[in-house]
Amino acid sequence: PASVVCAETLRQEGFTGLVTMITREHFHPYDRPKLSKMMDTTAEAMSLRPPEFYQEHDITVLTGTEAVSVDIRSRLVTLSSGSTLAYDKLLIATGATPRVLSCPGAHLEGVFTLRSPDEANRIASMAAGANLVVVGSSFIGMEVAASLSDKAHSVSVVGSSDVPFKRTLGVLVGQAIMKLCERHGVKFYMSHEVSELRGVDGRLREVKLKSGKVLRADVCVMGIGVVPSTGFLKHSGIHLDSRGHIPLDKSLQSNVPAVYAAGDVASFPLPLRAGKRVNISHWQVAHAHGRAVGLAMMNREVEFKTVPFFWTALCGKSLRYTGYGDGFEDVLIQGDLDELRFIAYYIKNEDVVAVASMNWDPVVSHFAEVMNSGGTVTRRDVESSDLPWVKEHEQMKF
Numbered sequence: 001p002a003s004v005v006c007a008e009t010l011r012q013e014g015f016t017g018l019v020t021m022i023t024r025e026h027f028h029p030y031d032r033p034k035l036s037k038m039m040d041t042t043a044e045a046m047s048l049r050p051p052e053f054y055q056e057h058d059i060t061v062l063t064g065t066e067a068v069s070v071d072i073r074s075r076l077v078t079l080s081s082g083s084t085l086a087y088d089k090l091l092i093a094t095g096a097t098p099r100v101l102s103c104p105g106a107h108l109e110g111v112f113t114l115r116s117p118d119e120a121n122r123i124a125s126m127a128a129g130a131n132l133v134v135v136g137s138s139f140i141g142m143e144v145a146a147s148l149s150d151k152a153h154s155v156s157v158v159g160s161s162d163v164p165f166k167r168t169l170g171v172l173v174g175q176a177i178m179k180l181c182e183r184h185g186v187k188f189y190m191s192h193e194v195s196e197l198r199g200v201d202g203r204l205r206e207v208k209l210k211s212g213k214v215l216r217a218d219v220c221v222m223g224i225g226v227v228p229s230t231g232f233l234k235h236s237g238i239h240l241d242s243r244g245h246i247p248l249d250k251s252l253q254s255n256v257p258a259v260y261a262a263g264d265v266a267s268f269p270l271p272l273r274a275g276k277r278v279n280i281s282h283w284q285v286a287h288a289h290g291r292a293v294g295l296a297m298m299n300r301e302v303e304f305k306t307v308p309f310f311w312t313a314l315c316g317k318s319l320r321y322t323g324y325g326d327g328f329e330d331v332l333i334q335g336d337l338d339e340l341r342f343i344a345y346y347i348k349n350e351d352v353v354a355v356a357s358m359n360w361d362p363v364v365s366h367f368a369e370v371m372n373s374g375g376t377v378t379r380r381d382v383e384s385s386d387l388p389w390v391k392e393h394e395q396m397k398f
Contacts, residue, residue, distance in 0.1 A: 009294025105197025141223025
């Protein structure tokens with residue numbers, strides 16, 4: 001959403017010049033996270049703004065068009081059509097490209113990544129009554145498995161870790177979510193890797209694991225991560241880090257003046273973790289990036305500040321998460337994991353750095369507000385029970 005929000009912000013702040021958005025997709029910008037949750041929907045149904053919005057605010061949207069290079073000296077963007085666009089200020093929000101399995105058979109018919117409405121529709125259609133294998137227990141992979149668990153004949157998830165979401169949510173929460181999905185018929189093959197995708201007449205029929213196990217498969221969805229879509233910048237003079245992200249300053253500007261970045265491609269300092277440089281591929285963060293960049297382009301004094309937040313929906317249950325828990329050292333659980341009514345506190349250096357919850361609203365929102373106001377919740381606060389930090393926060397609001 002970064003580009004849309006940036007364009008909106010420019011108009012809200014009184015900018016009257018040309019605003020042009022470029023997208024290689026053939027749709028106006030839409031709510032991409034819904035793809036893995038509502039797989040039979042359309043881009044129009046998920047549209048962030050109707051086409052009339054862009055017309056009313058004099059925002060040009062070039063669909064089916066891709067930026068292929070940037071000339072920072074002449075301030076020109078070359079497009080896939082061969083034409084060029086001049087810019088005074090440039091936002092790079094090109095997103096990410098799904099990783100693809102490197103094993104034999106990865107290009108058989110029936111093998112997919114998920115990045116567009118057309119792909120989501122084809123996966124949902126082909127998986128109906130068929131055998132679905134999801135490779136990767138990422139959020140996208142797990143949401144696909146959960147979304148199609150009542151439509152496919154069988155659903156199997158192959159993951160390289162011992163439980164889903166281990167790095168982000170920890171073992172206990174990962175186990176609880178895995179049990180939830182198992183109750184809805186999803187089978188898990190954790191601590192496994194794929195060695196080969198086998199087909200007949202060019203169509204997928206089996207997924208072979210390195211253990212020798214063979215899974216029946218008519219459809220395979222790869223959810224094994226993404227890489228930032230920044231290859232077109234390699235010789236531009238815009239710095240990229242070792243992973244292909246664009247390093248930014250606190251106003252989200254790159255090493256090149258007037259060139260900004262947002263969303264999946266951005267590496268930026270996160271104030272709530274003492275300026276630690278991070279890349280966070282969350283919708284809410286990209287939204288906040290867009291607003292901050294729009295203000296920066298209007299020469300407003302801006303220091304990007306937000307508390308990351310995301311949610312996921314799996315088998316009728318919703319999990320909410322806020323904070324930045326990378327490298328957490330411990331997880332404290334309040335509530336009942338088996339009943340899927342719990343709060344998980346992620347601890348680092350005796351402070352709570354992130355919170356996740358199921359069926360315990362609005363505790364995640366409270367924690368986000370505490371962090372946004374510069375407050376701290378400690379292990380001791382959590383262990384003293386009865387959520388005293390929430391009560392203290394409520395008292396501060398009134």
